[in-house]
Amino acid sequence: MKGVYFLVAFVLFALASTLASASDPSPLQDFCVAINDTKTGVFVNGKFCKDPKLATPMDFFFSGLNIPGNTSNQLGSKVTPVNVAQILGLNTLGISLARLDFAPYGGLNPPHTHPRATEILVVVEGTLLVGFVTSNPDNRLITKVLYPGDVFVFPIGLIHFQFNVGNTNAVAFAALSSQNPGVITIANAVFGSNPAINPDVLAKAFQLDKNIVNQLQHQFWWDNN
Numbered sequence: 001m002k003g004v005y006f007l008v009a010f011v012l013f014a015l016a017s018t019l020a021s022a023s024d025p026s027p028l029q030d031f032c033v034a035i036n037d038t039k040t041g042v043f044v045n046g047k048f049c050k051d052p053k054l055a056t057p058m059d060f061f062f063s064g065l066n067i068p069g070n071t072s073n074q075l076g077s078k079v080t081p082v083n084v085a086q087i088l089g090l091n092t093l094g095i096s097l098a099r100l101d102f103a104p105y106g107g108l109n110p111p112h113t114h115p116r117a118t119e120i121l122v123v124v125e126g127t128l129l130v131g132f133v134t135s136n137p138d139n140r141l142i143t144k145v146l147y148p149g150d151v152f153v154f155p156i157g158l159i160h161f162q163f164n165v166g167n168t169n170a171v172a173f174a175a176l177s178s179q180n181p182g183v184i185t186i187a188n189a190v191f192g193s194n195p196a197i198n199p200d201v202l203a204k205a206f207q208l209d210k211n212i213v214n215q216l217q218h219q220f221w222w223d224n225n
Contacts, residue, residue, distance in 0.1 A: 033059040034084055034091040047084065047091045060089035068171070069101035075110060076103035076164070084179040096179055100172045102126065102164035109162040110185055117181030119154040119174050121162070123147060126170025132160035146172075159186060192220030 033055045034047035050059075062082050069078025083096035090096060096117070100109060121130065123146045131143030132154050145165065146152055154160040156177070164170040190202065191213075199213040206213070 031055065031060075031089055032092040034088040047088075049091065055089070060087060062087050065097075065099045065173075068169070069099065071101050071103035071107055071169075076107035077101065077109045077162075079109065083176075083181065090179045093179055094177060096176045096181060098174045098176070100162060100174060102128065102162070102170040102172075104164065104167050104169055107164040107170065110187060111159050111161045112183050112185040113157055113159050114154075114176060114178070114181040114183055115157055117176035117178035118156040119160070119176050119181070120151065121146075121154070121172050121174040122151045123149070123170065123172045126164060126168050127166035128170055128172060129163045129165045130154075130161065132158045134158065188220055191216040194221070196221060 031052065032047070032049035033052070035050040037048070037050075065080065065082065067080075069080050071078050078101045080099040080101070081096065082098060084090040100121075101107075102109070125148060128146045129143065130146055130152050131141055134140040134142065135158065144150075144152060162172065190197065196217050199210050199217060202208070202213045202217075203210040
């Protein structure tokens with residue numbers, strides 16, 4: 001099974017490479033390994049780059065996607081990202097990867113968006129209900145139940161989710177068309193912002209009693225902080 005995980009990861013990278021030009025700009029050099037030392041680097045596409053002559057294999061390496069994520073939390077899920085923060089050599093290359101683990105009976109990667117990337121996901125274990133919602137005015141839900149070997153695409157910027165509808169653990173891998181796709185979890189952003197959004201705004205927007213909004217803000221603010 002470990003071999004399957006790594007094969008899936010390589011396939012996802014290959015698939016996502018065709019999407020990279022839709023998000024991050026194309027690099028003008030072979031690579032641009034990110035560094036934090038601004039005195040010896042050149043600023044390119046969000047990161048400073050080290051001298052290419054000083055690049056090492058470790059700049060392009062990550063280990064650990066064979067390790068299951070800890071799903072012992074309120075959502076019953078864990079996302080293990082592999083982006084430019086984990087592999088400095090991804091800087092300017094317009095691609096990243098993630099492992100998603102889901103607990104049985106309802107593990108959820110809640111509704112969220114990636115503002116800078118399209119996502120392509122493949123299930124390797126379990127059964128996932130996935131979907132995304134189109135933009136206004138249609139707000140159409142595009143949804144599908146996925147089984148091992150199934151692949152699904154989430155267009156850039158659209159709200160989407162993954163939900164374990166099976167009675168076993170579920171595992172999926174996702175490739176994204178950005179070195180740093182970003183993630184905005186809808187509930188956390190709306191009800192857990194810092195400082196908090198005026199509850200009158202949210203009460204009117206969601207057609208909720210203001211007391212309910214206050215309760216949600218209290219809950220999500222503590223979760224976020």
